[in-house]
Amino acid sequence: MSTEASPGPDLHRALGYLLKHANLKFTALTDAALAPFGIDGKDLGALRVLAHRDPTSQLQVAQTLGVDRTTMVALLDALEDKGIIRRQPDPADRRRNVVELTEQGSEAYDAAEAAYQEAEKTFLAALSPSAGAQFRRALRTLLED
Amino acid sequence: MSTEASPGPDLHRALGYLLKHANLKFTALTDAALAPFGIDGKDLGALRVLAHRDPTSQLQVAQTLGVDRTTMVALLDALEDKGIIRRQPDPADRRRNVVELTEQGSEAYDAAEAAYQEAEKTFLAALSPSAGAQFRRALRTLLED
DNA sequence: TATTGTTATACTCTATAACTATA
DNA sequence: TATAGTTATAGAGTATAACAATA
Numbered sequence: 001m002s003t004e005a006s007p008g009p010d011l012h013r014a015l016g017y018l019l020k021h022a023n024l025k026f027t028a029l030t031d032a033a034l035a036p037f038g039i040d041g042k043d044l045g046a047l048r049v050l051a052h053r054d055p056t057s058q059l060q061v062a063q064t065l066g067v068d069r070t071t072m073v074a075l076l077d078a079l080e081d082k083g084i085i086r087r088q089p090d091p092a093d094r095r096r097n098v099v100e101l102t103e104q105g106s107e108a109y110d111a112a113e114a115a116y117q118e119a120e121k122t123f124l125a126a127l128s129p130s131a132g133a134q135f136r137r138a139l140r141t142l143l144e145d
Numbered sequence: 146m147s148t149e150a151s152p153g154p155d156l157h158r159a160l161g162y163l164l165k166h167a168n169l170k171f172t173a174l175t176d177a178a179l180a181p182f183g184i185d186g187k188d189l190g191a192l193r194v195l196a197h198r199d200p201t202s203q204l205q206v207a208q209t210l211g212v213d214r215t216t217m218v219a220l221l222d223a224l225e226d227k228g229i230i231r232r233q234p235d236p237a238d239r240r241r242n243v244v245e246l247t248e249q250g251s252e253a254y255d256a257a258e259a260a261y262q263e264a265e266k267t268f269l270a271a272l273s274p275s276a277g278a279q280f281r282r283a284l285r286t287l288l289e290d
Numbered sequence: 291t292a293t294t295g296t297t298a299t300a301c302t303c304t305a306t307a308a309c310t311a312t313a
Numbered sequence: 314t315a316t317a318g319t320t321a322t323a324g325a326g327t328a329t330a331a332c333a334a335t336a
Contacts, residue, residue, distance in 0.1 A: 011193055011209070015265050016175060016186050018284035019168045025288065026164055041161050048156055059294060064156070068328060073296060095294040095335045120160050126286050131279075135287075138280040139163035141271050143170065204317060213305055218319060240312045240317040 026123050033119035037112040038082050044116060046075060047109045050085065050101050057096040058087075084108055171268050178264035182257040183227050189261055191220060192254045195230065195246050202241040203232075229253055 011017060030041045039047070049064050050056065062072040076099060079085045084105035090096035101109060124132040156162060175186045184192070194209050195201065207217040221244060224230040229250035235241035246254060269277040 010197055011190065013281075013285075014190075014193075014261075015268065015281065015284075016171060016261075017190070018281065018288065019164070019171055021288055022284055023164045023168050026161060030161060045156065045159075045162070048159075052155055057294075069295075070297085070329085071327060093294085093336070097295070116159075116161075123160065123287065126289065127283055131283060134276075134279065135283040136158075136160065136163065138272055138276060138283075139160075139167055140158075142268065142280075143163065143166050144271065202317075214318070215306085215320085216304060234312095235317095238313070238317085242318070 029123055030116055030119045033115045034112055037108050037115070039079070039084070039108075039112060041116075043075065043079060044109075044112055046072075046079070047084070047101065047105070047112070050099060051106070051109050051113075055090075055098045055100055057090065058099055059096070061099060079105070174268055175261055175264045178260045179257055182253050182260070184224070184229070184253075184257060186261075188220065188224060188229075189254075189257055191217075191224070192229070192246065192250070192257070195244060196251070196254050196258075200235075200243045200245055202235065203244055204241070206244060224250070 027041060030044075034040055034044060045065055046061055049061050053060070053064075058072050058076060059069050061076075062069045065072075076085060076087065080087060083102055086100050086102050086105075087097045088100075090098045124135070127135060172186060175189075179185055179189060190210055191206055194206050198205070198209075203217050203221060204214050206221075207214045210217075212220075221230060221232065225232060228247055231245050231247050231250075232242045233245075235243045269280070272280060
């Protein structure tokens with residue numbers, strides 16, 4: 001995709017285009033960084049919730065991430081198969097599954113989180129540190145309300 | 146989704162989360178703004194190419210947008226059904242379809258583009274004008290190379 | 291009756307493979 | 314043989330509906 005005729009500029013200046021492709025590029029970068037740990041960006045999101053919250057149910061994880069509870073099932077199935085998380089019926093309410101990181105999962109999470117942070121830095125490397133910080137601030141402001 | 150426990154901060158500070166949700170919010174905004182014209186953001190992208198390039202083939206539009214040529218078929222079918230574009234076999238190479246905006250389509254495009262620009266402004270309204278400009282610049286910088 | 295996890299199913303989006311017609 | 318458009322099909326991703334177990 002080299003320098004095309006006239007539509008390039010208009011097309012590539014549109015905020016929709018910029019946001020979409022920033023996302024694509026970022027996702028490609030982080031998924032590559034996380035691949036050695038056998039997880040992707042979505043998995044890492046779930047692990048973050050588990051790492052920062054005490055014993056949680058599947059439903060709570062799903063709601064925190066804003067995905068349907070049926071979507072959590074397959075995601076956690078895969079993480080469980082890899083020995084990263086563990087599911088147990090909650091003794092206090094046996095409808096619930098208590099989801100936790102395993103020992104191995106906790107170590108994998110720490111390493112994956114470090115790799116993710118490194119990928120963030122790589123992504124922002126074209127901006128000065130202050131421009132990078134401002135970019136992140138702008139995103140947070142845009143998502144408020 | 147109110148103020149949750151601890152994972153909120155970490156989760157919602159991650160660049161991946163911010164970029165994804167900025168995209169979702171922006172897409173919702175622009176799709177709503179474009180709905181009165183019977184098109185969405187993807188359609189507008191195609192119309193932009195047609196509006197800024199002279200008689201073009203389907204394949205050229207697809208390649209400019211970075212989508213598969215099979216994907217263009219249904220997209221253009223819908224726009225043709227709405228009377229927004231017209232397809233004619235290229236007399237010089239009858240394998241090609243020359244795709245053009247109709248009169249009505251050209252008017253619809255102008256109005257839709259204006260609505261889109263308005264939606265961009267709305268999206269960026271939480272930032273100062275200079276912060277908005279810098280945000281867009283940062284996105285373009287991040288997509289270079 | 292309501293809720294949690296699960297399964298079956300459907301829907302959207304987009305790509306690959308194969309077909310038609312042109313070249 | 315190769316290319317443009319089309320159609321059929323398949324895969325990823327995620328949602329809704331229905332069911333089992335539990336409250």
